[in-house]
Amino acid sequence: xxxxxxxxxxxxxxxxxxxxxxxxxxxxxxxxxxxxxxxxxxxxxxxxxxxxxxxxxxxxxxxxxxxxxxxxxxxxxxxxxxxxxxxxxxxxxxxxxxxxxxxxxxxxxxxxxxxxxxxxxxxxxxxxxxxxxxxxxxxxxxxxxxxxxxxxxxxxxxxxxxxxxxxxxxxxxxxxxxxxxxxxxxxxxxxxxxxxxxxxxxxxxxxxxxxxxxxxxxxxxxxxxxxxxxxxxxxxxxxxxxxxxxx
Amino acid sequence: xxxxxxxxxxxxxxxxxxxxxxxxxxxxxxxxxxxxxxxxxxxxxxxxxxxxxxxxxxxxxxxxxxxxxxxxxxxxxxxxxxxxxxxxxxxxxxxxxxxxxxxxxxxxxxxxxxxxxxxxxxxxxxxxxxxxxxxxxxxxxxxxxxxxxxxxxxxxxxxxxxxxxxxxxxxxxxxxxxxxxxxxxxxxxxxxxxxxxxxxxxxxxxxxxxxxxxxxxxxxxxxxxxxxxxxxxxxxxxxxxxxxxxxxxxxxxxxxxxxxxxxxxxxxxxxxxxxxxxxxxxxxxxxxxxxxxxxxxxxxxxxxxxxxxxxxxxxxxxxxxxxxxxxxxxxxxxxxxxxxxxxxxxxxxxxxxx
Numbered sequence: 204x205x206x207x208x209x210x211x212x213x214x215x216x217x218x219x220x221x222x223x224x225x226x227x228x229x230x231x232x233x234x235x236x237x238x239x240x241x242x243x244x245x246x247x248x249x250x251x252x253x254x255x256x257x258x259x260x261x262x263x264x265x266x267x268x269x270x271x272x273x274x275x276x277x278x279x280x281x282x283x284x285x286x287x288x289x290x291x292x293x294x295x296x297x298x299x300x301x302x303x304x305x306x307x308x309x310x311x312x313x314x315x316x317x318x319x320x321x322x323x324x325x326x327x328x329x330x331x332x333x334x335x336x337x338x339x340x341x342x343x344x345x346x347x348x349x350x351x352x353x354x355x356x357x358x359x360x361x362x363x364x365x366x367x368x369x370x371x372x373x374x375x376x377x378x379x380x381x382x383x384x385x386x387x388x389x390x391x392x393x394x395x396x397x398x399x400x401x402x403x404x405x406x407x408x409x410x411x412x413x414x415x416x417x418x419x420x421x422x423x424x425x426x427x428x429x430x431x432x433x434x435x436x437x438x439x440x441x442x443x444x445x446x447x448x449x450x
Numbered sequence: 451x452x453x454x455x456x457x458x459x460x461x462x463x464x465x466x467x468x469x470x471x472x473x474x475x476x477x478x479x480x481x482x483x484x485x486x487x488x489x490x491x492x493x494x495x496x497x498x499x500x501x502x503x504x505x506x507x508x509x510x511x512x513x514x515x516x517x518x519x520x521x522x523x524x525x526x527x528x529x530x531x532x533x534x535x536x537x538x539x540x541x542x543x544x545x546x547x548x549x550x551x552x553x554x555x556x557x558x559x560x561x562x563x564x565x566x567x568x569x570x571x572x573x574x575x576x577x578x579x580x581x582x583x584x585x586x587x588x589x590x591x592x593x594x595x596x597x598x599x600x601x602x603x604x605x606x607x608x609x610x611x612x613x614x615x616x617x618x619x620x621x622x623x624x625x626x627x628x629x630x631x632x633x634x635x636x637x638x639x640x641x642x643x644x645x646x647x648x649x650x651x652x653x654x655x656x657x658x659x660x661x662x663x664x665x666x667x668x669x670x671x672x673x674x675x676x677x678x679x680x681x682x683x684x685x686x687x688x689x690x691x692x693x694x695x696x697x698x699x700x701x702x703x704x705x706x707x708x709x710x711x712x713x714x715x716x717x718x719x720x721x722x723x724x725x726x727x728x729x730x731x732x733x734x735x736x737x738x739x740x741x742x743x744x745x746x747x748x749x750x751x752x753x754x755x756x757x758x759x760x761x762x763x764x765x766x767x768x769x770x771x772x773x774x775x776x777x778x779x780x781x782x783x784x785x786x787x788x789x790x791x792x793x794x795x796x797x798x799x800x801x802x803x804x
Contacts, residue, residue, distance in 0.1 A: 254667070275666075276666045276667055277666045277667075277668075277669050277670060277671065277672065278669075279669075280666070280667055280668055280669030281669040285667065285668070285669075286667055287667075288663075288664070288667070292661050292663065292664035292667075293660075293661070293664070294656065294657045294660035294661055294664065294665075295660050295661075296656065296659070296660055296727075297653065297656055297657065297660065298787070298788070301653055301656075304650075304653055305650070305653040305654060305656075305657045305665075305668070305670070306668050308669065309668070309669040309670050309671060310669070312671055314678070316650060317649070317650055317651045317654070317675070317678065318645075318646070318649050318650070318651060319649055319650050320648060320649045320650075321649075321650070343787075343788035344788055345787060361668070365668055365669065
């Protein structure tokens with residue numbers, strides 16, 4: 204499997220704080236890769252660095268061979284590398300179907316498409332994906348009226364609507380109740396298997412990430428601490444120490 | 451209401467508005483109505499940015515002034531030299547044939563609109579990267595700067611202003627002429643915006659309003675949409691300005707063309723009063739605002755501005771969402787929204803517990 208996403212020696216500082224220090228990792232095409240680490244270890248910063256939310260100090264990020272470190276977020280998204288947010292972000296005053304419609308891929312947008320109305324097939328696809336995440340019954344509700352967990356599911360469905368090649372998920376199960384979590388794990392796996400979307404997932408819930416990921420990277424204090432198969436990471440002394448604060 | 455019913459309602463409203471000049475009782479007030487259509491145009495064009503896209507612009511008045519000056523200058527330069535015009539404008543007004551007048555007005559409004567679009571695109575690519583309050587403050591400076599520039603430029607009359615050609619007698623009374631001119635302009639603008647909001651453009655600028663970071667993260671060309679939205683707003687506002695100069699005949703750089711403290715503020719107030727981000731809100735807000743303002747002038751003379759200020763305070767405190775926004779909050783189903791009553795109740799009670 205060739206790498207769809209490669210991060211090479213990425214460093215990002217905020218003033219004196221080194222949020223990411225020489226981080227290198229690679230995400231093979233079609234895989235599900237995990238990223239864990241204690242609070243403040245630089246996981247979200249790394250996501251932000253990858254998707255061009257802020258410029259990086261040094262290093263390189265390559266996606267399907269293309270260098271990303273000089274591109275901005277929307278350009279990177281149009282290349283097919285999408286991210287979701289830890290603090291769920293949806294368009295609150297629009298209903299779920301509208302949220303889905305505007306999430307269509309924007310690669311071929313031009314001035315003429317600004318005027319287009321959405322054909323019924325788009326609404327149908329939107330409804331199918333809402334069905335896929337279990338929000339079909341709520342499709343005409345305003346997104347702001349959904350519960351937090353449902354908004355997370357909506358955000359996931361919006362990401363699928365965008366037809367990305369790879370998806371960076373920032374804590375997809377945070378704030379979701381335990382019964383829904385199992386369903387979500389199943390859907391993430393299906394998105395990976397059926398739609399062929401590579402997943403790179405930040406997750407604090409160990410049960411989830413051990414179940415989901417084929418390979419896990421662990422960050423601590425902005426540096427890559429360990430990486431390996433889930434069972435190796437689980438038994439890695441350094442990782443356990445980092446989580447318990449011994450590091 | 452089904453689609454056909456809605457269309458019938460729109461057609462009926464349009465016909466009713468077009469028939470106003472036939473009602474003898476209302477005939478003395480046609481100029482008043484023309485001003486009302488202008489107010490509606492102000493609110494509708496402002497709402498593209500401030501309401502639908504969530505970018506409060508206090509600089510839209512620039513496009514109004516640009517359209518007004520461009521139209522007047524084209525009308526003048528088409529048939530006169532500057533010196534000739536200045537000499538006749540003092541006493542007798544420049545007399546034009548009806549055809550000359552109409553050609554000048556049409557060409558002038560057209561070029562004003564094109565100029566406004568160019569300015570919106572240039573300014574937009576520069577300052578639309580700013581968000582929220584920063585954008586608002588930045589645009590606040592634009593109107594003031596434009597007024598100062600116009601006051602110092604001799605070619606457009608500088609501080610002593612510019613006089614527009616008079617409406618030739620053959621084209622009838624001023625009342626009906628400007629009544630219809632502005633009414634048709636307002637209808638075209640309404641229809642154009644309605645169509646724009648119905649497509650991808652509408653959803654995109656709504657998305658930018660709700661969460662621009664998310665729109666970015668989905669790959670939306672946010673800057674392009676923002677710039678086009680401002681161009682659309684500027685286009686119709688410049689057309690309004692071009693015709694408005696001919697309605698009031700005298701263009702003062704800071705009191706008429708770049709009148710930030712009056713028109714510039716009113717367009718914001720009217721949109722908020724009616725309910726920003728809704729199709730009908732600006733229309734209703736402008737109507738209520740204009741009518742109350744006229745009543746305050748008549749019955750509370752001397753206190754009219756105080757009364758207006760109080761009205762604004764009441765609206766912001768009790769109806770922060772505006773008239774249409776308030777109605778929509780109370781009866782969401784009537785506006786085509788679906789509400790999950792149970793879910794909403796649960797959420798409200800949870801929020802209460804926090």
